[in-house]
Amino acid sequence: MRDAYHEELDSLTDSLVEMTRLVRSAMARAVTALLDADLRLSEEVISGDENVNKIDAAIEATVFDLMARQQPVAGDLRTLITALRMSGDLERMGDLAVHIAKTARRRHPESAVPPELQATVLEMGQIAERMIAKTGSVIASQDVEMGLELDADDDQMDRLHRRLFDILLSPKWRHGVEPAVDITLAGRYFERFADHAVHVAENVVYLVTGQRPEEITELP
Amino acid sequence: MRDAYHEELDSLTDSLVEMTRLVRSAMARAVTALLDADLRLSEEVISGDENVNKIDAAIEATVFDLMARQQPVAGDLRTLITALRMSGDLERMGDLAVHIAKTARRRHPESAVPPELQATVLEMGQIAERMIAKTGSVIASQDVEMGLELDADDDQMDRLHRRLFDILLSPKWRHGVEPAVDITLAGRYFERFADHAVHVAENVVYLVTGQRPEEITELP
Numbered sequence: 001m002r003d004a005y006h007e008e009l010d011s012l013t014d015s016l017v018e019m020t021r022l023v024r025s026a027m028a029r030a031v032t033a034l035l036d037a038d039l040r041l042s043e044e045v046i047s048g049d050e051n052v053n054k055i056d057a058a059i060e061a062t063v064f065d066l067m068a069r070q071q072p073v074a075g076d077l078r079t080l081i082t083a084l085r086m087s088g089d090l091e092r093m094g095d096l097a098v099h100i101a102k103t104a105r106r107r108h109p110e111s112a113v114p115p116e117l118q119a120t121v122l123e124m125g126q127i128a129e130r131m132i133a134k135t136g137s138v139i140a141s142q143d144v145e146m147g148l149e150l151d152a153d154d155d156q157m158d159r160l161h162r163r164l165f166d167i168l169l170s171p172k173w174r175h176g177v178e179p180a181v182d183i184t185l186a187g188r189y190f191e192r193f194a195d196h197a198v199h200v201a202e203n204v205v206y207l208v209t210g211q212r213p214e215e216i217t218e219l220p
Numbered sequence: 221m222r223d224a225y226h227e228e229l230d231s232l233t234d235s236l237v238e239m240t241r242l243v244r245s246a247m248a249r250a251v252t253a254l255l256d257a258d259l260r261l262s263e264e265v266i267s268g269d270e271n272v273n274k275i276d277a278a279i280e281a282t283v284f285d286l287m288a289r290q291q292p293v294a295g296d297l298r299t300l301i302t303a304l305r306m307s308g309d310l311e312r313m314g315d316l317a318v319h320i321a322k323t324a325r326r327r328h329p330e331s332a333v334p335p336e337l338q339a340t341v342l343e344m345g346q347i348a349e350r351m352i353a354k355t356g357s358v359i360a361s362q363d364v365e366m367g368l369e370l371d372a373d374d375d376q377m378d379r380l381h382r383r384l385f386d387i388l389l390s391p392k393w394r395h396g397v398e399p400a401v402d403i404t405l406a407g408r409y410f411e412r413f414a415d416h417a418v419h420v421a422e423n424v425v426y427l428v429t430g431q432r433p434e435e436i437t438e439l440p
Contacts, residue, residue, distance in 0.1 A: 064294075064297075064298070064301075067297050068293070068294045068297065071291050071293075073288070073291075074288045077284075077287050077288065078284070081284075081301070081304070084301070165401070168397060168401060169397060169398055169401070173397055176397075177388060177389060177393055177396070177397060177400045178389055180397045180400055180401060180404075181385070181388060181389070181400060181401075181404045184400075184401045184404045184405060185404060185408065188405065188408060
C-alpha cells in the first residue's frame with residue numbers, strides 16, 4: 001500500500017496526464033477551426049484554456065506544499081521539479097493551441113489557410129496531435145522507447161514546416177502578404193508545440209534513466 | 221558574516237545577473253546585425269549563445285546540489301525554484317537573440333529589414349535591450365518598483381509589434397512575401413523576448429512581496 005505522500009505524487013502524474021488530454025483536444029479543435037474557419041470551435045479553444053491553466057496552478061501549489069511539508073530527498077525532489085517543468089511546458093502548449101485558434105478567428109469567415117496549404121497544415125496538426133497524445137502516454141507509462149520516438153515526430157514537423165515556407169516563397173504564391181503572415185505565425189506555433197512535447201518527453205526519459213536522450217545509445 | 225550556504229545563494233544571483241549581461245549584449249548585436257546585414261556580428265551572437273547555456277546548466281546543477289545537501293525550508297526553497305525558472309527564461313531569451321541573428325544571416329548580404337521598417341525595428345531592439353538591462357537590475361537589487369515598470373515596456377513593445385503589422389499589411393507594401401515572412405518572425409521573437417523579461421521580473425516581485433504583480437495596488 002502506498003502512503004499519503006506517494007499517493008500525492010501519483011496524483012501529480014494524473015494531473016499532468018489530464019493536461020495532455022485537454023491540450024490534445026484543444027489542438028485538434030484549433031486545427032479544425034483553422035482549416036474550416038469555424039468560429040465556434042475557435043472560441044471554445046480560447047475559453048477552454050482556462051482549464052489547462054487551473055491544473056498548472058494546482059500542480060504548482062501541490063509541488064510547493066509537498067516540498068515544504070515532506071522535505072523530499074534527491075530522487076523525489078527531482079520528480080517534483082520535473083513535474084513543475086512538465087506542467088509549464090504543457091501550459092505553454094495550451095497557449096499555442098489558443099494562438100492557432102485566434103488566427104482562425106481573426107480571419108473568419110475566410111479560412112486563414114489557402115487551398116494549396118491545406119494538406120500541409122492538416123498534416124502538421126495531425127503530427128501535433130499525435131505528439132501530445134504520445135506525451136500523455138509517456139508520462140503515464142514512463143515508456144522511454146515511446147519518449148525517444150518524439151524526436152522523429154519532431155523531425156517530421158520540421159520537414160513540413162520547411163515545406164510550408166517553400167510554398168509561401170514559391171513564385172506561384174498568389175495570395176499576397178496577409179495569408180503569408182498568418183501562415184508564418186501558425187507554422188511557428190506548430191513548431192514550438194512540437195519542441196515543448198519533445199521537452200516533456202526528455203524530462204520523463206531523464207527521470208527514468210538518469211540520462212538525457214542524446215546520451216542514450218541503447219535502450220535500458 | 222554569511223555562511224557557505226547563503227554565499228552559494230548569492231552566487232546564484234550573480235550568475236543570473238551575468239546571464240542578463242550576456243543576453244543584453246547578444247540582443248544588441250543581433251539587432252545591429254539585422255539592420256546592417258552584418259554577417260560577422262550575426263555569427264558572434266550565434267556562437268556566443270553557448271556561454272549563456274553553460275551558465276544555465278551551472279545554475280541548474282547548483283540548485284539541485286543545494287536542495288539535496290541543505291534540505292532548504294519554504295522560503296529558501298522558493299528562492300531556489302525561482303532561480304531555476306529565471307535561468308530558464310534567460311536561456312530562452314538568448315535563443316531568441318540567436319533567432320534574430322539567424323534571420324540577419326539568412327538574408328545576408330541584403331538587410332532583412334526594408335527601409336520603411338528600420339525605425340520600428342530599431343525601436344523594438346532598443347526596448348528589448350532596455351528590458352533585459354532592467355531585468356538584470358531587478359535581479360541584483362530586488363527593486364520591485366523597477367520590476368513593475370517592465371509591464372509598461374512590454375505594452376510599448378506590443379504597440380510597436382502592431383505597427384510592424386500595419387506597415388506589412390498596408391497597400392503600400394512593395395517588398396512582397398519573403399521580407400514579410402522575415403519581419404513577421406522577427407516581430408514574434410521581439411515580442412516573446414519581452415514576455416520572458418516580464419516573467420523574470422514577476423518572479424522577483426513575487427519573491428520579494430509574496431504577491432503576483434497583478435495583485436499589487438500599492439508598493440510596499
